[in-house]
Amino acid sequence: MDRMKExxxxxxxxxxxxxxxDRQIMSDHEYDKLYDExxxxxxxxxxxxxxxxxxxxxxxxxxxxxxxxxxxxxLSLDKTKDTDKLVDWLGDxxxxxxxxxDGLTIVLTYNHGVLQRAVTRGxxxxxxxxxxxxxxxxxxPGKINFExxxxxxxxxxxxFTEFNRINSALNDNEVYKNPRNLCSGTVRQLNSKIAADRNxxxxxxxxxYAEGKDFEKKSDQMDFLSELGFDVxxxxxxxxxxxxxxxxxxxDKIENNDFASDGLxxxxxxxxxxxxxxxxxxxxxxxLAFKWSDELAETTLLEIVWNTSRxxxxxxxxxxxxxxxxxxxxxxxxxxxVSVMESLMLGKGDKIKVYKANMIIPQIAENxxxxxxxxxxxxxxxxxxETEIRTLKEGKELYCTNPNCSAQKIKALVHYVSRExxxxxxxxxxxxxxxxxxxxxxxxxxxxxxxxxxxIKEMEGFGxxxxxxxxxxxxxxxxxPLENFINALGINQVGLANAKLLCRHFDNNIxxxxxxxxxxxxxxxxxxxxxxxxxxxxxxxxxxxxxFNKAIEIIxxxxxxxxSDKLRGINFVITGDVTKFKNRNELKSFIENLGGKVTGSVTxxxxxxINNDNTSESSKNKKAKxxxxxxxxxxxxxxxxx
Numbered sequence: 001m002d003r004m005k006e007x008x009x010x011x012x013x014x015x016x017x018x019x020x021x022d023r024q025i026m027s028d029h030e031y032d033k034l035y036d037e038x039x040x041x042x043x044x045x046x047x048x049x050x051x052x053x054x055x056x057x058x059x060x061x062x063x064x065x066x067x068x069x070x071x072x073x074x075l076s077l078d079k080t081k082d083t084d085k086l087v088d089w090l091g092d093x094x095x096x097x098x099x100x101x102d103g104l105t106i107v108l109t110y111n112h113g114v115l116q117r118a119v120t121r122g123x124x125x126x127x128x129x130x131x132x133x134x135x136x137x138x139x140x141p142g143k144i145n146f147e148x149x150x151x152x153x154x155x156x157x158x159x160f161t162e163f164n165r166i167n168s169a170l171n172d173n174e175v176y177k178n179p180r181n182l183c184s185g186t187v188r189q190l191n192s193k194i195a196a197d198r199n200x201x202x203x204x205x206x207x208x209y210a211e212g213k214d215f216e217k218k219s220d221q222m223d224f225l226s227e228l229g230f231d232v233x234x235x236x237x238x239x240x241x242x243x244x245x246x247x248x249x250x251x252d253k254i255e256n257n258d259f260a261s262d263g264l265x266x267x268x269x270x271x272x273x274x275x276x277x278x279x280x281x282x283x284x285x286x287x288l289a290f291k292w293s294d295e296l297a298e299t300t301l302l303e304i305v306w307n308t309s310r311x312x313x314x315x316x317x318x319x320x321x322x323x324x325x326x327x328x329x330x331x332x333x334x335x336x337x338v339s340v341m342e343s344l345m346l347g348k349g350d351k352i353k354v355y356k357a358n359m360i361i362p363q364i365a366e367n368x369x370x371x372x373x374x375x376x377x378x379x380x381x382x383x384x385x386e387t388e389i390r391t392l393k394e395g396k397e398l399y400c401t402n403p404n405c406s407a408q409k410i411k412a413l414v415h416y417v418s419r420e421x422x423x424x425x426x427x428x429x430x431x432x433x434x435x436x437x438x439x440x441x442x443x444x445x446x447x448x449x450x451x452x453x454x455x456i457k458e459m460e461g462f463g464x465x466x467x468x469x470x471x472x473x474x475x476x477x478x479x480x481p482l483e484n485f486i487n488a489l490g491i492n493q494v495g496l497a498n499a500k501l502l503c504r505h506f507d508n509n510i511x512x513x514x515x516x517x518x519x520x521x522x523x524x525x526x527x528x529x530x531x532x533x534x535x536x537x538x539x540x541x542x543x544x545x546x547x548f549n550k551a552i553e554i555i556x557x558x559x560x561x562x563x564s565d566k567l568r569g570i571n572f573v574i575t576g577d578v579t580k581f582k583n584r585n586e587l588k589s590f591i592e593n594l595g596g597k598v599t600g601s602v603t604x605x606x607x608x609x610i611n612n613d614n615t616s617e618s619s620k621n622k623k624a625k626x627x628x629x630x631x632x633x634x635x636x637x638x639x640x641x642x
Contacts, residue, residue, distance in 0.1 A: 007038040012053060014026050027357065029365055038053070038054060054282075065129055065130065069125065070107060070127060073125050074105060075284050076124070077283060077287050077289035078283040078288055079263070079290070080289070086243050086247070086266055087240045087243055090239070094237060094269040095268055096218055096222075096235050096238070096268075096269050097236050097250070097265070098205060098235035098236075098267075099235075100264055100291075101203060101205075102178075102259075102260040102261055102262045103155040103156050103183050105120070105153060105154075105155055106130070106153070106202065107153050108151070113144050113146055113147055114143055115135060115140070118130050119131075130188060133186070133187050133188075133189065136192050137195065138200060140202045140230075141228070141229040141230065144228045145229075146228055152204050154203050155203050156183055156187055156201070157183055157202075158186065158198060159258045160258050160259065162198060166198055180260060186198045190579040190580065191579070191580075193582060194582060201259075202231065205233045210224070218267060218270075219237055219269055238266075251292070263291040266289075266290060267288075268287075296354070296355050297353065298352070298368070299321045299322075299352060301346060301347070302319045302320055303348055304319070304374050305317045306381050308382040308383075312399050312408045314380065314381070314397075316335040316337070317333070317335065318346065325356050325362070332362065334361075337395050337397050339395030339396045344367045345372035346371075346372070346374045348371075349371065352367050353365040353368065376398060380400035380402060385400050385405055386402070388401050410432055412444070413427075413441060416488045416489075416490070420484065420585070422480060423477060423484070424473050426473050427470065445551050445554070448551075450471065451471045451475075456470075478554060479555075479558060481557065482510065483503045485555060486499035486503065487499040489544075492534045493531050494534065497598055498527070500592055501524055502535070505524045510552060513539075514539045514545070515539075516536070517536065566594045566595060566641060567595045569595075570596045571596070571607050572598050572608050572610055573609045573620060574598060574610045574611075575618060575620045576613055576616065576618070577612065578612065578634060587634070601623075602623040602627065602629060606629050607630075608631075608637070609624040611633070612634055
């Protein structure tokens with residue numbers, strides 16, 4: 001009995017993290033394993049506790065978006081990993097086999113040909129109104145050639161290509177773990193521009209109702225939706241004698257897909273037959289989900305290789321004796337971060353089981369021997385500099401602390417060209433890496449001489465037009481607010497906010513900034529000894545000063561923006577998701593433009609903590625309460641600025 005209660009708690013915690021908080025605390029493999037264990041215990045004992053995930057479809061919606069009750073419940077699907085069960089289940093009936101896309105289920109309603117409402121699945125009974133975002137989905141028709149009421153279901157997804165593009169522009173502590181989390185966070189924002197910028201896609205998979213239309217087969221419904229302009233999930237009509245071949249057909253496509261999937265869906269094609277079956281309390285009886293059976297292979301861990309990324313993060317990779325899984329040979333798998341390392345208790349020579357998540361990505365399922373002999377490196381494998389462990393959203397991560405690490409040179413250049421710095425479009429991280437590899441880019445001043453390197457036009461991915469666009473963007477950046485340039489330099493603890501304070505104090509006099517002593521810098525409002533020392537040390541470094549003097553001969557600086565003093569002297573900390581602003585950076589800029597300051601941690605100098613969930617038990621909320629600092633929502637904050 002205790003084990004059942006333990007499993008319920010573990011699974012419910014994982015489900016809440018996944019469905020409500022857009023984070024994943026365990027692999028699908030581990031979740032399914034524990035879920036199946038609970039199901040077997042319930043069958044063998046005949047006891048089912050209240051709150052068991054085997055009996056419940058979903059969780060309560062926790063969002064500020066308007067809640068909408070579905071006209072008919074959206075149930076989960078029963079599942080199998082056995083193709084023989086698919087054959088037996090279908091019997092002599094005709095079926096439809098399709099992808100089970102890994103995104104966010106959305107219900108759409110059209111009236112008189114116009115999109116009227118879009119609602120998320122939510123807990124299956126109550127969802128959230130996201131109509132304002134759905135109108136900006138990349139492939140969703142806003143108007144269709146159908147006058148009656150139309151109701152359909154489909155999956156909102158973000159492709160791997162978009163996922164990588166979006167993550168590349170985020171800070172380490174802001175990146176999304178997978179496309180599903182990114183999609184969920186995108187469509188539930190109040191600012192519809194986010195959905196427009198992130199190219200959310202919608203794929204229809206079920207026609208619920210079409211006024212005046214009566215269909216005998218679901219395949220005809222899918223054809224009808226396609227004719228109306230909807231992208232329909234890839235599907236095929238199957239019978240029991242060709243299901244296995246078609247499953248293999250789908251499996252062969254996975255590696256080259258630009259979208260995430262977590263299996264297939266088999267449903268009866270006959271609509272009258274499907275209706276006659278009804279449903280259980282949890283599952284519809286006319287459909288069955290097929291999940292790829294994780295092919296586990298036992299092998300021996302040879303070593304953990306620690307790779308320093310271009311951001312300074314040091315990632316652990318497990319190298320093991322080669323094994324054949326899902327038709328290919330694998331010998332490496334990411335261990336993700338320090339937190340995962342600690343949970344697996346890895347060490348050289350350990351017996352481990354590995355698999356391919358969704359038949360694509362090699363993962364360690366479990367460590368059978370758990371020697372825990374692998375030590376976290378104290379020095380960077382690239383430069384030999386000291387390392388440190390930082391706690392981020394996804395867990396504990398290892399970083400190189402050496403600012404001159406060659407791996408971090410790329411990070412410095414990426415920051416220099418970023419939007420809040422010099423805002424140079426066309427210099428992506430990958431492009432910077434390519435230029436650095438051929439010695440075109442070694443420091444930020446080299447950017448302004450790219451125009452002389454006409455050989456770039458011959459490089460893969462470039463041509464005359466892209467080269468001209470890049471040169472134009474660089475030329476445009478030569479006129480810049482001084483505060484953006486100071487931020488671009490990447491001085492430790494001097495972001496855009498402190499750069500603005502620095503420029504304001506010295507009236508944008510660049511010579512006074514570089515010649516200021518620590519005492520004068522320390523007395524700037526919002527500064528202290530550490531920031532003062534960092535600025536003074538930076539401009540007293542011969543190499544830094546050489547590059548700086550070279551840059552100011554090229555760049556023309558404009559005066560800082562005129563800022564209101566409405567929030568002058570008020571210090572804020574921002575935590576949690578924001579809904580009134582595009583992201584926390586936008587809210588931060590808004591505060592700074594009104595004279596306020598945003599810091600990263602709650603201290604006695606903090607005046608307000610902004611958190612839309614002011615009942616949260618997060619560490620920042622707890623600290624604010626300990627110090628009697630008001631915790632306010634975005635709406636409360638906006639009232640302060642009126």
